[in-house]
Amino acid sequence: MQAFRYIDGTVTLRLDRQDCIGCGRCSLVCPHRILRLEGNRAVIVDRDRCMECGACQTNCPTRAITVSPGVGCAAHIISQWLNTLLGRQVFKGCCE
Numbered sequence: 834m835q836a837f838r839y840i841d842g843t844v845t846l847r848l849d850r851q852d853c854i855g856c857g858r859c860s861l862v863c864p865h866r867i868l869r870l871e872g873n874r875a876v877i878v879d880r881d882r883c884m885e886c887g888a889c890q891t892n893c894p895t896r897a898i899t900v901s902p903g904v905g906c907a908a909h910i911i912s913q914w915l916n917t918l919l920g921r922q923v924f925k926g927c928c929e
């Protein structure tokens with residue numbers, strides 16, 4: 834799913850580094866490796882690759898991360914991926 838991105842600049846993912854304690858959970862659970870630790874605190878590496886699954890927010894113990902799951906349309910990205918695999922238009926995202 835490396836090639837799939839949502840529309841640049843629309844992802845709702847936010848990170849407040851002041852609240853980060855550097856536990857690393859977000860970088861472990863993120864399926865796209867969008868978060869990583871730098872200087873014992875998390876950083877966002879490539880925000881526009883975020884599929885807004887919400888896993889980082891759910892696993893962050895300090896609520897340093899906020900994201901609105903689904904707003905960036907993970908369903909759309911997944912449907913594109915499945916359509917490509919199946920070679921036909923079968924699944925539709927919420928905005929199609």
Ligand code: SF4
Pocket residue numbers: 846862863864865866867868882883884885886887888889890900
């Ligand atoms: S919402 Fe999902 S894809 Fe986006 S940064 Fe968090 S874990 Fe990664």
Ligand code: SF4
Pocket residue numbers: 852853854855856857858859860874875889892893894895896897898
């Ligand atoms: S899960 Fe939260 S506290 Fe832990 S490294 Fe990520 S942002 Fe920081």
